[in-house]
Amino acid sequence: MPILRSCSPSSGSTGTMITVILSVPLELEAASLNFFLKFGRHRVQGLASPTVSDGLGSFFYAVGGQAPSHHLTGAEGASVNLTLVITMSTEDTALVMMDLGSFTFNSTRSHGHLAKHTPVSPGSPPPQRDTLLRPCGMELAH
Numbered sequence: 001m002p003i004l005r006s007c008s009p010s011s012g013s014t015g016t017m018i019t020v021i022l023s024v025p026l027e028l029e030a031a032s033l034n035f036f037l038k039f040g041r042h043r044v045q046g047l048a049s050p051t052v053s054d055g056l057g058s059f060f061y062a063v064g065g066q067a068p069s070h071h072l073t074g075a076e077g078a079s080v081n082l083t084l085v086i087t088m089s090t091e092d093t094a095l096v097m098m099d100l101g102s103f104t105f106n107s108t109r110s111h112g113h114l115a116k117h118t119p120v121s122p123g124s125p126p127p128q129r130d131t132l133l134r135p136c137g138m139e140l141a142h
Contacts, residue, residue, distance in 0.1 A: 004098060005060065007082070011104040016067040020084055020100060021051070023058045033095075034087045037065035039103060040073030040080040070105045079104045 005021040012018075018037055028048075035046035046065040053059050063084065073080045082103045086096040 002061075002084075002086075002096060002098065004084075004100065007100045010101065011106055012067055013106050014067055014069045018065055018067060018082070018103065020046075020063040022061045022063065022084075023054075024061065025057055025059075027053075027059050028061065032089050034089050035063045035065075036085040036087070037063070037100075038081075038083040038085050039068055040075045042068050042072040042074070043085065044068055046084075067103060067105070078107060 002022040002024045005023055007018065007020045009016065009018070020037070027050075033048070035048045036043040037046050038044075044065045044067075046063045048061050048063045051060045051062050070078070070080075075081075079102045082100040084096065084098040084100055085094050087094055
């Protein structure tokens with residue numbers, strides 16, 4: 001089961017790129033999997049790419065996808081549930097559905113705040129537990 005390491009930003013407009021960092025205990029065969037970000041009722045294709053390995057058996061992957069138009073989500077308010085969905089490439093049955101929190105669509109009347117984040121670039125060490133990013137729209141308990 002993947003572990004959510006970060007998800008950012010937690011707000012934006014149509015076309016905002018959302019980046020989710022996951023760690024898994026084994027190397028994924030990403031070509032045989034489909035990754036989606038589900039904004040309310042609307043799924044968008046995600047692109048997964050390996051980032052780093054911690055050398056202790058965990059592999060880190062970045063999954064990116066763009067926020068759709070708000071009206072496609074089926075949400076009445078600016079905030080929509082955000083979910084990561086992983087399926088096999090040969091079928092549409094979900095292998096993993098992971099709650100990422102919420103994403104708030106900015107408008108001229110309501111502006112959200114971006115989550116603080118530390119970029120993870122290829123070749124950099126994985127984030128430490130105390131510097132992990134918050135899931136989209138969620139606070140970590142201390």
